[in-house]
Amino acid sequence: MNIMITGATSGIGKALACQYSASGHKVIACGRNLDKLDALQSENDNIHPLCFDLTEFDTYPELNDDNQLDLLILNAGDCEYVDNPLHFDAKMFERVININLISIGYALEKWLRHIKPGGRLVVVSSSAGLLPLPRAEAYGASKAALTYLTQTLAATLKQNHVNVTVVLPGFVDTPLTERNTFSMPMIVTVEEATKQIITGIENGKSEISFPKVFIFIMKCLRLLPSGLWQRLATRMK
Numbered sequence: 001m002n003i004m005i006t007g008a009t010s011g012i013g014k015a016l017a018c019q020y021s022a023s024g025h026k027v028i029a030c031g032r033n034l035d036k037l038d039a040l041q042s043e044n045d046n047i048h049p050l051c052f053d054l055t056e057f058d059t060y061p062e063l064n065d066d067n068q069l070d071l072l073i074l075n076a077g078d079c080e081y082v083d084n085p086l087h088f089d090a091k092m093f094e095r096v097i098n099i100n101l102i103s104i105g106y107a108l109e110k111w112l113r114h115i116k117p118g119g120r121l122v123v124v125s126s127s128a129g130l131l132p133l134p135r136a137e138a139y140g141a142s143k144a145a146l147t148y149l150t151q152t153l154a155a156t157l158k159q160n161h162v163n164v165t166v167v168l169p170g171f172v173d174t175p176l177t178e179r180n181t182f183s184m185p186m187i188v189t190v191e192e193a194t195k196q197i198i199t200g201i202e203n204g205k206s207e208i209s210f211p212k213v214f215i216f217i218m219k220c221l222r223l224l225p226s227g228l229w230q231r232l233a234t235r236m237k
């Protein structure tokens with residue numbers, strides 16, 4: 001398969017790139033750090049690196065017609081928390097929305113038409129978008145919107161023979177979560193996350209969410225009356 005992955009220099013994206021390349025697939029690995037991309041390419045076969053910043057539309061490489069994709073995995077993202085909502089940090093909000101949401105729009109404009117008929121778009125969102133979580137005003141908002149966007153595309157792209165999958169991970173042990181100072185219930189290894197994502201893609205799932213118990217609890221909490229959830233969320237903070 002011809003596979004393009006964003007955020008391939010770290011965490012989930014890097015693990016997916018290594019797994020797919022080890023299985024003999026051609027992987028177009030996107031990142032913004034040349035040293036990390038060089039290391040990825042030297043340690044793995046079948047890696048074709050592309051170095052650019054996903055938040056800068058004008059730097060996106062054009063794909064030529066030989067580069068039709070079986071799989072486009074939009075995985076890159078970042079997380080920053082709101083510590084004091086009374087002193088709302090608009091620049092931080094903009095950074096998070098730009099990489100987690102706006103850059104997805106850029107990638108769709110540039111690359112969606114390069115997915116082969118019968119191919120698949122995979123968007124890595126987050127279970128954080130399922131519930132209004134304390135401190136996640138920026139991250140959660142970006143991921144809730146991203147899940148909405150992806151689920152809408154799943155319906156509208158059917159007529160174009162493009163399959164769509166949204167990925168909703170719970171906590172995964174990566175450099176992104178290493179920065180967290182709070183406890184992360186049911187956190188899984190990056191290997192387990194990668195296994196879930198690759199198996200879900202192979203099985204043609206439209207939603208890949210894990211770990212199952214964590215997602216079940218999040219989806220149950222979503223059914224609570226908003227006043228009750230707000231009281232619980234205040235205690236969590």
Ligand SMILES: NC(=O)c1ccc[n+]([C@@H]2O[C@H](COP(=O)([O-])OP(=O)(O)OC[C@H]3O[C@@H](n4cnc5c(N)ncnc54)[C@H](OP(=O)(O)O)[C@@H]3O)[C@@H](O)[C@H]2O)c1
Pocket residue numbers: 006007008009010011012013030031032033036052053054055075076077078079099124125126127128168169170171172173174175176177
């Ligand atoms: N880890 C979790 O618990 C968790 C849970 C739910 C959802 N997710 C989602 O999973 C995805 C991957 O997260 P991760 O945990 O693997 O994080 P990670 O280890 O921090 O990797 C993030 C990747 O995105 C790239 N990236 C960030 N901003 C970029 C930009 N402006 N231009 C180009 N590349 C950029 C990073 O590049 P650099 O190497 O240059 O920084 C890195 O390759 C994210 O969308 C995240 O929101 C993660």
